[in-house]
Amino acid sequence: MKQMIMALALVFLVLGTAGGTSGAAPASGEPIRIGAISSLTGSFATFGSMERAGYALAVDDINTAGGLNGRPLVIDLQDDTSSANTALTVAEQFINSGVPLILGAYSSSVTKPLAVYMARQRVPLLNSNSADDSITKPGSDYVFRVGQNTDAYVKPFFALFKQLGTIKTIAILVSNNALGHSVENSLLTQAKDGGYPVVFDQAYDEGLTDFRPVLNRIKDTGADVLAMSSYEADAVALMRQIKEVNLNAKIFAGAGATGFAIPSFLKGGGDTVEYVITSAAWSPDVHYPKAHELFARLKAFMGGAEPSYHAIRAYAGATVAADALRRAATLSPEGIRAALQTTSLTTPFGTVEFKDFSGFHNQNPLPSILMQVQHRAYVTVWPLDVAVGKVIYPTPVWTARK
Amino acid sequence: MSEVLRTEQLRKLFGGLVAVNDVEFAVEEGEIVGLIGPNGAGKTTFFNLVSGAMRVSSGRIFFQGREITHAPAYQRAELGIGRTFQIMKPFPRLTVMENLLVGAYLRHPNRHAAVRWAAEVIEMMGLAEFASASARSLTTAGRKRLEVARALTLSPTLLLLDEVVAGLNPVEAEGTVELIRRIRDRGATIIMVEHVMRVIMGLSDRIVVLANGSNIAEGTPQQVATNPDVITAYLGTHEGRDARPQATWSPGTPAGENHSARDDTGPTLALRRVQAAYGDVQVLWDVSLEVRPGELVALIGANGAGKTTTLRTVARLLRVRDGEVQFGTNRLDQMSSHDVVNLGVAMVPEGRQLFNQMTVEENLLTGSSLARTRTLRRTNLDRVYTLFPLLRERRRQEASTLSGGEQQMLAIGRGLMSAPRLLMLDEPSLGLAPTIVEEVFRVVQDIRREGITVLLVEQNVQQALRIADRAYVIESGRIVLEGPGPELLQSAEVRRAYLGI
């Protein structure tokens, strides 16, 4: 028994000494430390590594440009192992060590409990990459989101449909998770508003590998648009099997971005993903300052691997944080919160402002763009003012492709 | 006196096998009834039916006039039927005291009273010094006592004792006998299954004999001991061999190339002061015996004396705790089973142990798994089929569909497929009809004539001793007698060991 208590005590002791491990301190002034929580391991680690790259480059840029009024910025990035439990443990340690602002997390399933906790602790949380509407709707005074919410991913599609004019019916197939259902709800609402009948609507269990039975059902409905939301592995499998069952639609839409809007979709999907239109937060060909340059630097930073928009958004998040820290009257959570609310900053990702609109609170109202896969590359086709190419419509039937 | 237990037309079937066959049985209050019979007679199954551990196939059971045929086991325990298990089932990780407390609580829901009652039983059973020891640390004797003690905590009206003496040394056995008397004196009615005949003959008011599931005799110990049917059931048939022509493994046929009938210089199997145990339960205490090339040696003894264990020890299915097992120049006690087979020592295990879901031929082919015998496979297969023509007819049939006799033939055939120099047969006549038993013994002799050394464990003592060159008698894990077969046949010692007279 005694030994057991000793053993436990030892564990606690180790923890006691293991407080915040800090990053490399820059040369001039006393550094300002903020926390960041991301999924460096576990099921979301791919995206965690994107965020890590974005944060790292942003810190470099900020500190070379003179830091925060002369003081260098330090982002203490901690792993949440893709688990809400760990994220909460890390957040507590951050707050106890006096961090006035936390960036993160990646997945909505981690960010939501984290947001609830941060609001209670009255320390601002600046999120870049979680899409779930409910994070900022109704949200709280302490939670800010740089990235687009799901509604914003769905909206431009309906603008496109309207312009095209010949779209009548929509079929919906989403993955059975938080993001999928969020996208599904947005689709249903906006389809209703736009007067498009939804002829098929189903969620599939994640990791479902055989989509053929469902796709055959969808084929029978003859829908003009097949709107989907999936993580990357499922997105490729879906397109392959769509070709296999010879399901033809005028538009194949990746309505929730994610799996349809990342480089591995092009690589894994081959010719089956041609003509797919997906919403996206960002693309390298948009005309924001330093966008192209940043993309190239991120690519170099990641050893040549293609960065996704998650890295850009993390970069933007860190930039917004630095901006708020510079402008804050006091470096307290309250001071920073007040500064964040008045943010208006143009970043390589786009303009960042935190607004309240249609039920959202502290949400950046940036619209999403639409990209179409043309000749095995993403081409921005919507909105027209940033588009670099034209929509190819309708999608040729499978038998008509070479 | 009133009737405590009565069974009517009690029957239990296992698949096609009738384990208990229309048994009519009654016990009066205060009696000690001995239930005896050869292996496989259905004694333990009968206990299982009465205690509710198994469902009856048909028939009825009455306890104190009340029908309990379909009552679950725990209700019967509540009504007052206590039992021990032949394969002891203590609660190993609980202490001895706790083992008893479990039952004591049934009669005394109050903790204090339950502890007091458990302590009383512990005291009575002479287990006091082990009260705080875990049940798994007990010796065999201790565990057997614990079995009885646990049953006693129920203050049973009827106590079913399943071999609580077998396996104990004489002093321990004496103590247990004394204890059973005392339990009876406290008012319990007892039915006991026991293989130590001295004990059961001395203790029982009345004895019931089961054979092949049927009640074949009943009476006082004296009556039963002199009943010819009983003697036949125990010691085997008296009748000589009938003259029915038989396909045999014709003597003189060369028995393969690697060994032959003329090979009298083959290895000798020798066991020297072997001790062996199942877990903590020591079964063999001191076994020394020798089987010389070409001999047919029988190993006889009561149930639980250690016959099967001896064979398993040689076949290395069981670790040798102490002593040596030597075959020729090889020390078997250091080898693994399959290497023992490779040396030419095959065993036909008790209860056949066939691969039931494989065909007859597959079973035989499995017998020649060794590289050594694979090349001789065709020849050996032909020989086995010549010896057992029925097997050839049924070679595509699944082993489980064969009759008991056919299964035994298949088991022996499978053993022969490994071209053994020494064949160990464990109870080959067990559970077979008399004519089939005859055939089995004929086959054993043929095999021996073939030049294969045979070590035979048999409960059909008469037959075994008649054909054996020499025989050993084992009692409680020790070899107690050795001599030429026919000589032992006349020995009073042998009768005593089996019938307690």
Next chain:
Amino acid sequence: MPQTPLSVSHPAVRRGVNAGPWSLGWVLVVLAVLAFYPVVFRNFLTLGVTIVLFAGMATAWDVLGGWTGQLSLGHAVFVGIGAYTMALLVLRAGVAPWWGAMAGVGASVVVAAMWGAVTFRLRGPYFALASIAVAEMTRIVANNWASLTGGAEGVSLPSLPRFLGLDLFSRRVEFYIALVLLGLAVVAASWLQRSRFGYHLQAIREDEDAAMAVGINPTRDKVLAFLASAALTSLGGSLYGIFLGFFEPRGMFSLDLSVQLALMAYIGGVGTLFGPLVGAGLLVGGSEVLRIYFPGKSLFVYGLLIILVVLFAPDGLGTVVRRVRRV
């Protein structure tokens, strides 16, 4: 051989039946020591809540898994029912969270009764497999029955009424509630160690046939143990829901969570008072240490730990401690 009956106070008898007050004393000592945790480690309250809460749920699991010997790999069902019943009643009916938790206990008990009645006829690995099936089906249904559970999008608890004047979202309050739960579970276990019912369960675990032969009705007693285990786990689940503030079926009903509870008990030692606590401390505390010192390797080391425990301490690490103490 003395003929006078052995007295109940005889030392051999006292040692033979796990003297109750003695172990209860240990329980109190351990709980009292743990009560100082929030004072000493005020920066690690979240971790403390997690350890104590999981220790409580693992001890509850152990009532069925360790003391009764029925390996369940579906206990997350009760964690989920506890969290969801509480949260949904709070959000939709305005019920106070503690009454919500009680309702969760009720729901869990009903589910456990049906589940147990149907699957306790299975023995050994078959019971474990059936428990996985039940839990996975529950997860899928909870995930899809959006009108009841809110579906995959989860449920969040933005605010809760104060409990006896205490803020339920305060980690300190959560810690002490978790400690009370752990106390309940350990006291229940220590009662099982010496009570009539506890002996019934242990007898069933050791040998079901022999247990029946001494008058025990195994099915009834196993179901009762299951109910107790489910009720305690459900309470833990309600607190876990409050602790997280937001949860979804994928996490709450997951096989991972079920396996974790079982692992904690096994690593610490099943059927012992403090085994699950040791296991929870090691796994939760350990993985936090690993996360900090071996970033990215924690699950790997976790797996390695399981393998080593099975190979070298098959009865759990708690028994190693005992062995060391004897030396």
Next chain:
Amino acid sequence: MVEFIQIVVNGIFTGGVYAIIGIGLSLIFGVMRIVNFAHGVFLVVGMFTTLFFFERLHVDPFLVIPLVVLVGGLLGVIVERSLLEPIARAPEHASILMTVGIGLVLSNVLLFTFGDAPQIINTRYSTSTWHLGPITFSTALTISFFLTVVVISGLALLLGRTDLGRAIRAAAQNADAAELQGINTRRVRSLVFGMGFALAALAGALLLPQLFAHPSIGPTYTLKAFIVTVLGGMGNVAGAIGGGLLLGITESLGAAYVSSSYRDVFGLAAFLLVLLLRPAGLFGRSRT
């Protein structure tokens, strides 16, 4: 009607791969009495091994199958020898925990080695199809089904006609009696575990061209393997084939005609019912 047939055909093709997963698990349970919780991870090991050879050797993924099977078999034997043999006599929960641990370690080794992005490979038949009347067949699925049939037939021959096969069945039915026939049951256990691993790895190789590989998807397949095995009867190798096909068809029909989000419920419900009503499996006799 055409749609129905199409759906059933898909179910059968998927079911073939399920059968291979189940056969391995069933063999292992039959001979070693181990419920292998790492079985799905073995499959994922197979996927990544295929991926590794595919990328290094630049050959068709179906061509590297012999290599994958070999690697799987070796790993299986090593795991059995070093981790399972020592606990052969321990109570069953020990082997359950052990395989859970093995699964965790293996999947994390994969994670360190291959990273955690889902891996998808593109082959020329990944999306190509052929037609028989109105029914469409995926080329990748067809090839893998064909290989499945070949492997299962080969396995049936091995188990039914060879000494090794008889030794395996003998050891499964009665280990002691098998030893008495000169069969080295210890070696048989290693071999069987190797075969089980190899079969799971094979299933991974067959699935890779149409699906994706990720270190963490093992448990999904473990669950499928459990379902297949219980449907067919634990330890019943022939039953596993029936169980696999049945699961494939049930899932296909359920997803098409009821709802794809409840797809796994159908398999699980069947699993639970069979467990309760016919514990020996749908195709088995009860073994005593």
